[in-house]
Amino acid sequence: MIRARIIGTGSYLPADVVSNAALAARVDTSDEWIVERTGIRQRHIAAEGEFTSDLGVAAARRALANAGLDAADIDLIIVATATPDQTFPACATVIQHKLGMVHGVAFDIAAVCSGFLYALSVADALITSGAHRAALVIGAETFSRLLDWEDRTTCVLFGDGAGAVVLRAETGTGANTDRGILAHRLHSDGRYNDLLFVDGGPGSTGTTGKLRMKGKEVFRHAVTNLAGVVAETLDTIGLSASDVAWIIPHQANLRILEGTARKLGLPMDRVVVTVDRHANTSAASVPLALDTAVGDGRIQPGDLLLLEAMGGGFTWGAAAVRW
Incomplete structure:
Protein backbone atom coordinates (compact mmCIF):
# COMPACT_ATOMS: atom_id res chain seq x y z
CA MET A 1 0.00 0.00 0.00
CA GLY A 172 4.35 0.33 2.94
CA THR A 173 3.11 -3.06 4.09
CA GLY A 174 -0.07 -1.83 5.77
CA ALA A 175 1.25 -2.69 9.25
CA ASN A 176 1.45 -0.18 12.08
CA THR A 177 5.24 -0.47 11.87
CA ASP A 178 5.28 1.31 8.48
CA ARG A 179 6.98 4.71 8.36
CA GLY A 180 4.57 7.50 7.53
CA ILE A 181 1.06 8.59 8.50
CA LEU A 182 -0.69 5.56 10.00
CA ALA A 183 -4.05 7.04 10.96
CA HIS A 184 -5.90 10.28 11.56
CA ARG A 185 -9.24 11.27 13.03
CA LEU A 186 -11.02 14.62 12.72
CA HIS A 187 -14.05 16.10 14.46
CA SER A 188 -16.04 19.33 14.60
CA ASP A 189 -19.00 20.67 16.55
CA GLY A 190 -20.42 24.04 15.54
CA ARG A 191 -22.51 24.44 18.69
CA TYR A 192 -19.50 26.02 20.40
CA ASN A 193 -18.90 28.86 17.96
CA ASP A 194 -19.42 31.53 20.61
CA LEU A 195 -16.68 30.19 22.87
CA LEU A 196 -13.87 30.98 20.41
CA PHE A 197 -14.44 33.12 17.34
CA VAL A 198 -13.60 36.32 15.46
CA ASP A 199 -16.35 38.94 15.52
CA GLY A 200 -16.17 39.88 11.85
CA GLY A 201 -15.78 38.61 8.32
CA PRO A 202 -16.22 39.61 4.66
CA GLY A 203 -19.70 38.07 4.47
CA SER A 204 -21.06 39.63 7.68
CA THR A 205 -19.44 42.85 8.86
CA GLY A 206 -17.15 43.45 5.91
CA THR A 207 -14.27 43.79 8.38
CA THR A 208 -11.63 41.38 9.68
CA GLY A 209 -12.88 41.54 13.27
CA LYS A 210 -11.11 40.64 16.52
CA LEU A 211 -10.63 37.37 18.34
CA ARG A 212 -13.00 36.65 21.24
CA MET A 213 -12.69 33.71 23.63
CA LYS A 214 -14.21 32.29 26.80
CA GLY A 215 -11.06 30.68 28.11
CA LYS A 216 -12.37 28.51 30.95
CA GLU A 217 -14.97 26.82 28.74
CA VAL A 218 -12.45 26.26 25.93
CA PHE A 219 -10.00 24.70 28.41
CA ARG A 220 -12.60 22.22 29.66
CA HIS A 221 -13.57 21.07 26.17
CA ALA A 222 -9.96 20.96 24.97
CA VAL A 223 -8.69 18.47 27.55
CA THR A 224 -11.64 16.12 27.08
CA ASN A 225 -11.73 16.31 23.28
CA LEU A 226 -7.98 15.95 22.78
CA ALA A 227 -7.61 12.96 25.07
CA GLY A 228 -10.59 11.33 23.35
CA VAL A 229 -9.36 11.81 19.78
CA VAL A 230 -5.86 10.60 20.69
CA ALA A 231 -7.28 7.37 22.12
CA GLU A 232 -9.57 6.99 19.09
CA THR A 233 -6.69 7.42 16.64
CA LEU A 234 -4.45 4.94 18.43
CA ASP A 235 -7.27 2.40 18.70
CA THR A 236 -7.66 2.56 14.91
CA ILE A 237 -4.17 1.08 14.47
CA GLY A 238 -4.26 -1.26 17.46
CA LEU A 239 -1.87 0.74 19.64
CA SER A 240 -2.14 2.53 22.98
CA ALA A 241 -0.69 5.61 24.64
CA SER A 242 2.14 3.52 26.07
CA ASP A 243 3.38 2.92 22.50
CA VAL A 244 3.74 6.64 21.82
CA ALA A 245 7.27 8.02 21.92
CA TRP A 246 6.24 11.68 21.61
CA ILE A 247 3.03 13.68 21.79
CA ILE A 248 3.27 16.72 19.47
CA PRO A 249 0.36 18.88 20.66
CA HIS A 250 -1.12 22.17 19.60
CA GLN A 251 0.70 24.72 21.72
CA ALA A 252 -2.20 26.68 23.18
CA ASN A 253 -1.61 26.60 26.90
CA LEU A 254 0.75 24.58 29.09
CA ARG A 255 -2.14 23.70 31.42
CA ILE A 256 -4.06 22.10 28.55
CA LEU A 257 -0.96 20.10 27.60
CA GLU A 258 -0.56 18.91 31.20
CA GLY A 259 -4.25 18.06 31.56
CA THR A 260 -4.31 16.06 28.33
CA ALA A 261 -1.16 14.15 29.32
CA ARG A 262 -2.74 13.23 32.67
CA LYS A 263 -5.89 11.93 30.99
CA LEU A 264 -3.73 9.77 28.71
CA GLY A 265 -1.56 8.56 31.59
CA LEU A 266 1.60 9.93 29.97
CA PRO A 267 4.44 11.82 31.67
CA MET A 268 5.17 15.36 30.53
CA ASP A 269 8.68 14.35 29.50
CA ARG A 270 7.07 12.65 26.47
CA VAL A 271 5.22 15.82 25.45
CA VAL A 272 6.96 18.31 23.17
CA VAL A 273 6.45 21.77 24.68
CA THR A 274 7.29 24.96 22.79
CA VAL A 275 4.42 27.23 23.88
CA ASP A 276 6.75 29.11 26.23
CA ARG A 277 8.82 30.32 23.27
CA HIS A 278 6.19 31.29 20.69
CA ALA A 279 2.78 31.23 22.43
CA ASN A 280 -0.27 30.01 20.50
CA THR A 281 0.45 30.28 16.77
CA SER A 282 -2.81 28.54 15.81
CA ALA A 283 -2.34 26.29 12.73
CA ALA A 284 1.43 26.81 12.86
CA SER A 285 1.97 25.45 16.36
CA VAL A 286 2.00 21.70 15.68
CA PRO A 287 4.52 21.86 12.79
CA LEU A 288 6.62 24.36 14.79
CA ALA A 289 6.79 21.91 17.70
CA LEU A 290 7.48 19.00 15.35
CA ASP A 291 10.35 20.82 13.64
CA THR A 292 11.83 21.76 17.02
CA ALA A 293 11.83 18.15 18.22
CA VAL A 294 13.24 16.86 14.92
CA GLY A 295 15.93 19.52 14.94
CA ASP A 296 17.15 18.85 18.47
CA GLY A 297 17.31 15.08 17.88
CA ARG A 298 14.58 13.99 20.27
CA ILE A 299 12.63 12.31 17.49
CA GLN A 300 14.37 9.23 16.12
CA PRO A 301 13.57 6.85 13.21
CA GLY A 302 10.86 4.39 14.20
CA ASP A 303 9.36 6.61 16.90
CA LEU A 304 5.57 6.73 17.05
CA LEU A 305 4.38 10.33 17.15
CA LEU A 306 0.91 11.51 18.06
CA LEU A 307 -0.01 14.95 16.69
CA GLU A 308 -3.14 16.58 18.13
CA ALA A 309 -4.94 19.93 18.14
CA MET A 310 -8.22 21.67 18.91
CA GLY A 311 -9.43 25.05 17.70
CA GLY A 312 -12.37 27.32 17.09
CA GLY A 313 -15.44 25.79 15.58
CA PHE A 314 -14.91 23.68 17.61
CA THR A 315 -12.64 21.55 15.45
CA TRP A 316 -10.22 18.92 16.73
CA GLY A 317 -8.18 16.03 15.46
CA ALA A 318 -5.16 13.78 15.79
CA ALA A 319 -2.73 11.87 13.60
CA ALA A 320 -0.47 8.93 14.37
CA VAL A 321 2.83 9.10 12.49
CA ARG A 322 5.67 6.60 12.43
CA TRP A 323 8.89 8.56 12.01
Missing part, protein backbone atom coordinates in the same frame (compact mmCIF):
# COMPACT_ATOMS: atom_id res chain seq x y z
CA ILE A 2 1.01 3.63 -0.40
CA ARG A 3 1.96 5.58 2.71
CA ALA A 4 2.46 9.35 2.97
CA ARG A 5 5.74 9.77 4.83
CA ILE A 6 7.08 13.00 6.32
CA ILE A 7 10.58 13.40 4.89
CA GLY A 8 11.30 17.00 5.84
CA THR A 9 10.31 19.67 8.36
CA GLY A 10 10.88 23.40 8.58
CA SER A 11 9.70 26.41 10.53
CA TYR A 12 9.97 30.16 10.73
CA LEU A 13 9.37 32.74 13.46
CA PRO A 14 9.41 36.52 12.87
CA ALA A 15 12.40 38.44 14.23
CA ASP A 16 10.42 40.64 16.63
CA VAL A 17 10.21 38.92 20.03
CA VAL A 18 7.73 40.38 22.51
CA SER A 19 8.27 39.37 26.12
CA ASN A 20 5.64 39.20 28.82
CA ALA A 21 7.27 42.23 30.44
CA ALA A 22 6.83 44.21 27.23
CA LEU A 23 3.13 43.29 27.15
CA ALA A 24 2.77 44.31 30.78
CA ALA A 25 3.72 47.83 29.72
CA ARG A 26 0.71 47.88 27.36
CA VAL A 27 -2.05 46.08 29.29
CA ASP A 28 -2.86 45.26 32.91
CA THR A 29 -0.90 42.04 33.26
CA SER A 30 2.46 40.70 34.47
CA ASP A 31 5.00 38.08 33.57
CA GLU A 32 4.02 36.08 36.66
CA TRP A 33 0.31 36.18 35.80
CA ILE A 34 0.88 35.00 32.21
CA VAL A 35 3.38 32.25 33.06
CA GLU A 36 1.27 30.86 35.90
CA ARG A 37 -1.86 30.57 33.78
CA THR A 38 -0.43 29.70 30.38
CA GLY A 39 3.27 28.80 30.53
CA ILE A 40 3.94 31.47 27.86
CA ARG A 41 7.05 33.64 28.26
CA GLN A 42 7.28 35.33 24.86
CA ARG A 43 5.80 35.47 21.38
CA HIS A 44 6.99 36.52 17.91
CA ILE A 45 5.17 39.26 16.01
CA ALA A 46 5.32 39.73 12.23
CA ALA A 47 6.79 43.00 11.01
CA GLU A 48 4.79 45.57 9.09
CA GLY A 49 4.65 44.34 5.50
CA GLU A 50 5.50 40.75 6.55
CA PHE A 51 2.55 38.58 5.55
CA THR A 52 1.35 35.07 6.32
CA SER A 53 2.57 33.93 2.89
CA ASP A 54 6.07 35.24 3.69
CA LEU A 55 6.17 33.19 6.89
CA GLY A 56 4.84 30.15 5.02
CA VAL A 57 7.40 30.46 2.23
CA ALA A 58 10.28 30.67 4.70
CA ALA A 59 9.09 27.54 6.53
CA ALA A 60 8.44 25.73 3.23
CA ARG A 61 11.93 26.45 1.91
CA ARG A 62 13.49 25.09 5.08
CA ALA A 63 11.32 21.97 4.92
CA LEU A 64 12.27 21.40 1.28
CA ALA A 65 15.97 21.81 2.10
CA ASN A 66 15.60 19.37 5.01
CA ALA A 67 13.97 16.86 2.64
CA GLY A 68 16.61 17.35 -0.05
CA LEU A 69 13.98 18.44 -2.57
CA ASP A 70 13.09 21.62 -4.38
CA ALA A 71 9.78 23.16 -5.42
CA ALA A 72 9.86 21.37 -8.78
CA ASP A 73 9.46 18.05 -6.94
CA ILE A 74 6.19 19.13 -5.26
CA ASP A 75 2.78 18.69 -6.91
CA LEU A 76 0.51 19.66 -3.99
CA ILE A 77 0.50 22.56 -1.52
CA ILE A 78 -2.04 22.80 1.29
CA VAL A 79 -1.90 25.77 3.64
CA ALA A 80 -3.74 25.80 6.96
CA THR A 81 -4.42 29.38 8.01
CA ALA A 82 -7.04 31.64 9.54
CA THR A 83 -5.07 34.74 8.54
CA PRO A 84 -4.53 34.66 4.75
CA ASP A 85 -2.93 37.66 3.05
CA GLN A 86 -6.20 38.35 1.20
CA THR A 87 -9.79 37.14 1.34
CA PHE A 88 -8.92 35.46 -1.96
CA PRO A 89 -7.05 34.02 -3.74
CA ALA A 90 -5.80 31.30 -1.42
CA CYS A 91 -2.63 31.90 0.55
CA ALA A 92 -1.42 28.59 -0.89
CA THR A 93 -1.43 29.97 -4.43
CA VAL A 94 0.53 33.02 -3.26
CA ILE A 95 3.10 30.69 -1.69
CA GLN A 96 3.11 28.55 -4.84
CA HIS A 97 4.02 31.64 -6.89
CA LYS A 98 6.68 32.81 -4.42
CA LEU A 99 8.28 29.35 -4.61
CA GLY A 100 8.44 29.72 -8.39
CA MET A 101 5.95 26.91 -9.07
CA VAL A 102 3.72 26.98 -12.15
CA HIS A 103 2.49 23.41 -11.77
CA GLY A 104 0.56 21.33 -9.25
CA VAL A 105 -2.40 22.16 -7.02
CA ALA A 106 -2.53 24.69 -4.17
CA PHE A 107 -5.38 25.52 -1.78
CA ASP A 108 -6.13 26.61 1.79
CA ILE A 109 -7.90 24.91 4.67
CA ALA A 110 -9.60 26.90 7.43
CA ALA A 111 -9.92 24.97 10.70
CA VAL A 112 -8.09 27.46 12.92
CA CYS A 113 -5.80 25.76 15.47
CA SER A 114 -6.71 22.30 14.11
CA GLY A 115 -5.91 23.42 10.57
CA PHE A 116 -2.58 21.65 10.27
CA LEU A 117 -4.14 18.32 11.29
CA TYR A 118 -6.94 18.84 8.77
CA ALA A 119 -4.45 19.75 6.03
CA LEU A 120 -2.21 16.78 6.88
CA SER A 121 -5.20 14.43 6.67
CA VAL A 122 -6.25 15.79 3.27
CA ALA A 123 -2.71 15.53 1.93
CA ASP A 124 -2.47 11.96 3.22
CA ALA A 125 -5.70 11.03 1.45
CA LEU A 126 -4.58 12.59 -1.84
CA ILE A 127 -1.18 10.90 -1.71
CA THR A 128 -2.42 7.45 -0.69
CA SER A 129 -5.07 7.60 -3.42
CA GLY A 130 -2.30 8.02 -5.98
CA ALA A 131 -3.49 11.48 -7.07
CA HIS A 132 -0.29 13.20 -5.90
CA ARG A 133 3.26 12.15 -5.18
CA ALA A 134 4.78 14.87 -3.01
CA ALA A 135 3.17 17.60 -0.91
CA LEU A 136 4.01 20.66 1.13
CA VAL A 137 1.69 20.98 4.12
CA ILE A 138 2.06 24.35 5.80
CA GLY A 139 0.56 25.94 8.88
CA ALA A 140 1.10 29.71 8.81
CA GLU A 141 -0.46 32.52 10.83
CA THR A 142 -0.18 36.22 11.58
CA PHE A 143 -2.63 35.97 14.47
CA SER A 144 -1.37 39.22 15.97
CA ARG A 145 -3.53 41.02 13.39
CA LEU A 146 -6.72 39.48 14.80
CA LEU A 147 -6.03 40.47 18.41
CA ASP A 148 -7.62 43.13 20.55
CA TRP A 149 -4.47 44.48 22.17
CA GLU A 150 -6.50 45.98 25.02
CA ASP A 151 -7.94 42.60 26.03
CA ARG A 152 -5.41 41.05 28.39
CA THR A 153 -7.26 37.72 28.44
CA THR A 154 -6.53 37.08 24.75
CA CYS A 155 -3.68 39.29 23.53
CA VAL A 156 -1.15 37.55 25.79
CA LEU A 157 -1.95 34.12 24.36
CA PHE A 158 -1.10 34.36 20.67
CA GLY A 159 1.81 34.94 18.33
CA ASP A 160 2.87 34.63 14.69
CA GLY A 161 4.81 31.88 12.95
CA ALA A 162 4.84 29.10 10.39
CA GLY A 163 5.75 25.44 10.16
CA ALA A 164 5.86 23.06 7.21
CA VAL A 165 6.36 19.41 6.35
CA VAL A 166 7.15 17.65 3.10
CA LEU A 167 5.19 14.45 2.46
CA ARG A 168 6.18 11.88 -0.15
CA ALA A 169 4.47 8.72 -1.37
CA GLU A 170 6.30 5.56 -0.31
CA THR A 171 5.43 1.89 -0.34
